[in-house]
Amino acid sequence: MPMSQSFKDRLFPIAEQLVEHYGSPFHIYDEVGIRETGENLKKLFSGVEGFREYYAVKALPNPDILKLMLDMGFGFDCSSIGELVLSRQVGARGEDIMFTSNNTDQNEFKVAAEEGGCVLNLDDISLIEKVPDFPELICFRYNPGPRRTGNVIIGNPVEAKYGLSHEQVIDAYRLAQQRGAKRFGLHTMVASNELDYTYMVETARMVLDISELVESELGIKFEFVNIGGGIGIPYHPDQAPLDIDSMAAEIEELFNAFRDKHAYVPRMYMESGRFMTGPHGCLVTSAINHKDIYRNYIGVDACMSALMRPAMYDAYHHIDVVGKEDVVRDQIYDVAGSLCENNDKFAVQRELPEIDGGDILVIHDTGAHGHAMGFQYNAKLRTKELLLRADGSVDLIRREETLDDYFATLNFSEDQFHPNQSKG
Numbered sequence: 001m002p003m004s005q006s007f008k009d010r011l012f013p014i015a016e017q018l019v020e021h022y023g024s025p026f027h028i029y030d031e032v033g034i035r036e037t038g039e040n041l042k043k044l045f046s047g048v049e050g051f052r053e054y055y056a057v058k059a060l061p062n063p064d065i066l067k068l069m070l071d072m073g074f075g076f077d078c079s080s081i082g083e084l085v086l087s088r089q090v091g092a093r094g095e096d097i098m099f100t101s102n103n104t105d106q107n108e109f110k111v112a113a114e115e116g117g118c119v120l121n122l123d124d125i126s127l128i129e130k131v132p133d134f135p136e137l138i139c140f141r142y143n144p145g146p147r148r149t150g151n152v153i154i155g156n157p158v159e160a161k162y163g164l165s166h167e168q169v170i171d172a173y174r175l176a177q178q179r180g181a182k183r184f185g186l187h188t189m190v191a192s193n194e195l196d197y198t199y200m201v202e203t204a205r206m207v208l209d210i211s212e213l214v215e216s217e218l219g220i221k222f223e224f225v226n227i228g229g230g231i232g233i234p235y236h237p238d239q240a241p242l243d244i245d246s247m248a249a250e251i252e253e254l255f256n257a258f259r260d261k262h263a264y265v266p267r268m269y270m271e272s273g274r275f276m277t278g279p280h281g282c283l284v285t286s287a288i289n290h291k292d293i294y295r296n297y298i299g300v301d302a303c304m305s306a307l308m309r310p311a312m313y314d315a316y317h318h319i320d321v322v323g324k325e326d327v328v329r330d331q332i333y334d335v336a337g338s339l340c341e342n343n344d345k346f347a348v349q350r351e352l353p354e355i356d357g358g359d360i361l362v363i364h365d366t367g368a369h370g371h372a373m374g375f376q377y378n379a380k381l382r383t384k385e386l387l388l389r390a391d392g393s394v395d396l397i398r399r400e401e402t403l404d405d406y407f408a409t410l411n412f413s414e415d416q417f418h419p420n421q422s423k424g
C-alpha cells in the first residue's frame with residue numbers, strides 16, 4: 001500500500017487551501033493511516049506472545065507522531081542521544097525504549113542510563129567492559145555475516161559494520177553474565193525496504209535459532225528476540241506490497257513450534273520505521289518554473305533538503321498533480337529543486353500530465369526517512385511538517401527552518417587557542 005486512496009481523497013480537495021494557509025512546500029502526515037497500520041500490525045501479530053513494535057524514531061522523529069505510537073502501546077528504537085531525549089520527552093520510559101547505537105561513546109551510555117534507563121542493545125563485544133553500570137537486562141545485536149545474503153539498501157551482512165559476528169555470540173553473553181546481567185534479549189537487523197515477506201520470516205527463524213544456541217551453551221532463556229525493521233513499502237505503483245498477513249502467520253507458527261519444543265518462548269519485538277509511517281506522508285510542493293532545454297524541467301519550490309531519497313538511493317517516489325489525477329500523462333519531465341547539484345531531482349524522465357505554473361505536486365511516500373534526512377547544504381533549509389488529523393483538521397507539527405536557524409551556530413563566544421610550539 002503506497003499512499004492510500006483514502007489519504008488522497010482527504011488531502012487533494014484541501015491541498016490548495018493548505019498551500020494558501022501554510023505556504024508551500026510542506027510534508028503532511030495522515031493520522032488515520034498511521035493508526036490503521038499500527039492497529040493492523042497489533043492484530044496480525046496478536047498470536048505471537050508479547051509482540052511489541054518499537055517504532056524506529058529516526059524514520060520520523062516528530063513528537064506528535066511519536067505520541068501516536070505511544071498511544072498504540074508501541075515503544076521506540078533509538079540510536080542517538082537526541083532520539084533518546086525525544087522519546088523521553090513524549091513520555092517513554094525504561095523498557096519502552098531500545099537503545100540500538102553503534103560505535104557507541106561513553107556519553108551515550110551515560111544518557112541511556114538516565115531517567116529510568118532503557119534496554120541497552122550492544123553492538124559489539126568490546127563494549128561490554130565499557131558500559132559504566134552494567135544493567136540487569138541486556139541485549140546484543142547479531143550480524144549473521146555469510147549466513148545471510150543481504151538485501152539492496154543495507155547490503156551484505158558480511159560488509160555491514162553492525163553487530164556481533166556469529167563466532168562472538170556465546171562469549172558476549174557469557175561476559176555479560178559475568179558483569180551481572182540476569183535478563184537477556186537478542187536483536188538483529190538484516191534488511192531494509194524488503195518486499196519479500198519470506199526474508200522476514202527467515203530472520204525470525206534465525207533469531208530463534210541463535211537464542212536456542214545460546215541457551216544450550218549458557219542456559220539463558222531469552223526474554224525477547226527482536227527482528228529489527230526493514231519491512232518495505234511499494235514506492236512504485238507496479239510493486240506489490242509485502243504480504244504482511246503471511247509474514248505474521250508464518251512467524252506465529254515458528255514461535256508456537258519453539259514453545260512446543262522448549263516449554264517457553266521469548267517475546268517478539270519488531271522495529272518498523274518505514275512500514276509504519278512511510279506511505280502515510282507526502283511532500284506537497286508547487287511548480288514555480290518550467291524550462292525546456294535538452295530535457296523539459298519542472299522547477300518546484302522544494303529541493304532535496306526536504307527529501308534525500310531520490311538523490312541518495314536513486315529512489316522512485318510517485319508524483320500526482322492535484323486536480324490532474326485523470327489527465328493523461330503524456331509529458332516527460334525532470335522534476336527538479338533549486339540546489340546546485342544535478343541530482344537534486346524528485347523525478348527523472350517521468351511521465352506526467354502537462355504541468356502549469358502554480359500547480360501543486362504531491363510527492364508520495366515521504367512519511368519515513370523523508371524530512372528526517374534533510375540537511376542544510378547550499379543553505380537550503382528544511383520544510384515544515386503538518387499532521388492531518390482524524391477529524392479533518394490540520395496541525396502544524398514543526399515549523400520550517402529560517403535563516404536564523406541556519407546562522408545559529410555562528411553565534412558563539414570567541415575561542416582562540418595558542419598551542420605550545422615546544423611540545424611539537
Ligand SMILES: *Cc1c(COP(=O)(O)O)cnc(C)c1O
Pocket residue numbers: 056058059077079100189191192193228229230231271272273274275368
Ligand atoms: C533504521 C532502523 C530501523 C528501521 O528501519 P525501517 O527500514 O525504517 O523499518 C530499525 N532498527 C534499526 C536498528 C535501524 O537502524
